[in-house]
Amino acid sequence: MNWWRQLKARFTGKALPEHLRRGQLGEAAAKRHLQQAGLKFLTANFRSERGEIDLVFRDGDCLVFVEVKTRSSEDWTRPAAAVDARKRRLLSLTALDYLALLKHPQVKLRFDIVEVLLRDGQVREVRHLPNCFPISAPFRYG
Amino acid sequence: MKQPRPTPGTDRFRFERELWRQGVTLVAGVDEAGRGPLAGPVVAAAVILPAAWGEGGLPPELAGLNDSKQLPEAKREAFFLALTTLPGVHFGIADCTAGVIDRINILQATHRAMNAALALLSPPPAHVLVDGPRVPTLHFPQTPIVKGDALSYSIAAASVLAKVTRDRRMVEYDRRWPEYGFASHKGYGTAAHLAALRQHGASPIHRWSFAPLKPDQRELFDRA
Numbered sequence: 106m107n108w109w110r111q112l113k114a115r116f117t118g119k120a121l122p123e124h125l126r127r128g129q130l131g132e133a134a135a136k137r138h139l140q141q142a143g144l145k146f147l148t149a150n151f152r153s154e155r156g157e158i159d160l161v162f163r164d165g166d167c168l169v170f171v172e173v174k175t176r177s178s179e180d181w182t183r184p185a186a187a188v189d190a191r192k193r194r195l196l197s198l199t200a201l202d203y204l205a206l207l208k209h210p211q212v213k214l215r216f217d218i219v220e221v222l223l224r225d226g227q228v229r230e231v232r233h234l235p236n237c238f239p240i241s242a243p244f245r246y247g
Numbered sequence: 248m249k250q251p252r253p254t255p256g257t258d259r260f261r262f263e264r265e266l267w268r269q270g271v272t273l274v275a276g277v278d279e280a281g282r283g284p285l286a287g288p289v290v291a292a293a294v295i296l297p298a299a300w301g302e303g304g305l306p307p308e309l310a311g312l313n314d315s316k317q318l319p320e321a322k323r324e325a326f327f328l329a330l331t332t333l334p335g336v337h338f339g340i341a342d343c344t345a346g347v348i349d350r351i352n353i354l355q356a357t358h359r360a361m362n363a364a365l366a367l368l369s370p371p372p373a374h375v376l377v378d379g380p381r382v383p384t385l386h387f388p389q390t391p392i393v394k395g396d397a398l399s400y401s402i403a404a405a406s407v408l409a410k411v412t413r414d415r416r417m418v419e420y421d422r423r424w425p426e427y428g429f430a431s432h433k434g435y436g437t438a439a440h441l442a443a444l445r446q447h448g449a450s451p452i453h454r455w456s457f458a459p460l461k462p463d464q465r466e467l468f469d470r471a
Contacts, residue, residue: 147466149448151455154346163467206349206455207462 130228131175131221132159138219138231144169153202156195160219161203167213169235170200175221184220185234190241197241209247214240259400262390264301266374272298275337275365275372275387276401279357280315280409284434285444285460286427286453287417288342289353291360292408293368293375296401297335305400306333312403314396315410327411330404338405339367340412349456358384378402424450 121129132149140146144162151158160171172192174184188196196216204210215236222230258264266274279291305312308329315323330336341363343356351359365372365387375387378395395402414433421430427443427450434440434452441459449460 145466148460148462150451151462152346152449152451152453153455154350157451161462168467202350203462207464207467210464210467212467 127175127177127223127226128173130223130226132173134221134228134231135171135173135219136160138233139169139171142233151199151203153199155202156199158196158199158203164215167215168204169215169217170196170203171217171219172196173219173221175223177223184222185218185237188218188237193238194241197244200240201244201246204246216240257398259398259403260301262376262392262399263296263298263401267298267301271373273370273373274298274376274401275368275374276376276378276395276399276403276405277361277365278315278378278396278402278406278409279361280406280413281434282353282357283436284454285436285440285457286345286429286434286450287413287420288344288452289348289357289360290340290342290409290413290416291357291364292338292340292405292412293361293364293372294330294401294404294408295337295368295370295372296404299335300400308333309400309404312400312407314403315406316396318407320414323407323411326404326407330408336404337368337370338408339364340408341367342413342416345452345454348454352456353454355384358382362386376402378406420452424452 136146136149139160139162144164147161147163149160151161158170159173162169162171172188174187176184200214216238218234218237220232220234221228263274273295275293275295277291277293279289281287281289309326312326318326330338341360343360348356361382362385365375372387375385375389376395376399377385377389377391379391379393381391382389392398392402396406417429417433421428426447428439432440436459444459449455453460455461
């Protein structure tokens with residue numbers, strides 16, 4: 106059935122489920138926004154055994170781990186509120202895995218959230234919330 | 248393509264025969280596939296061939312069995328079918344995912360997969376023939392054989408099982424992430440694969456500890 110799905114995707118222009126496509130749109134918008142703000146893009150969709158990080162940037166001498174939250178309408182809560190304690194812990198651990206691949210450099214680091222608001226499938230607003238939360242303790246470095 | 252043929256004079260049961268003569272009948276061959284690629288798991292397989300084949304030779308289905316790298320894909324598939332269906336052949340196949348490879352390094356992950364494959368053999372082997380250098384963490388007595396996949400039928404059989412299993416897995420991943428072309432290059436660092444990586448970034452099955460993806464300290468300290 107794969108060829109059928111591929112064919113359908115080609116003609117309808119829908120390769121991915123709606124929520125994933127929205128996520129990709131949001132991440133691309135967030136990446137552009139931060140690059141315009143002068144941050145240096147390092148990598149996207151970093152994955153370790155423990156989790157994933159949407160975007161990694163460097164802001165001067167500071168390593169920036171970015172979680173992108175995309176919402177189609179801002180009805181009840183801010184998108185950033187979806188980053189709860191568990192998600193912060195997960196992001197922290199994954200960031201530590203990233204640092205391990207860098208052989209534990211002596212750098213500053215922070216966690217940012219970028220909220221992307223969509224309306225009618227278009228990016229309406231991008232909000233950058235720098236240094237949203239500290240790395241979850243306890244952790245071991247090095 | 249030239250049909251690879253075992254050169255006459257090389258007895259590819261020589262290591263097995265030696266052990267069989269000592270009364271060790273359960274001799275397993277172990278090999279791995281997918282140590283080099285930038286994406287996907289590393290797969291290991293373990294095979295125990297029946298000791299009776301020492302006298303009778305290989306059954307007709309397995310005529311021409313060789314190192315998986317020397318065989319065309321159709322041949323590998325045929326041998327895979329034969330090895331998994333012939334009575335008396337015991338086998339185990341196991342993998343280690345990209346996440347584990349990144350955490351414990353590719354060599355350790357390969358060895359872990361080998362041990363997992365051996366653990367799947369229903370009568371546990373009494374001795375193991377390993378392709379390449381010694382595996383210090385192996386849970387069984389072993390004989391490491393450099394170029395073992397060309398010298399031992401057991402290791403050649405294991406190499407075929409591992410290679411076919413991994414290739415099939417990569418074809419499945421190609422459906423999930425069609426932009427990289429896993430079905431054609433199987434995750435290896437071909438020009439097409441590297442170009443797709445530059446354009447689309449990494450997928451969840453890419454190995455972040457491997458060169459083109461691995462984060463680089465130099466990116467942290469150069470000019471802003």
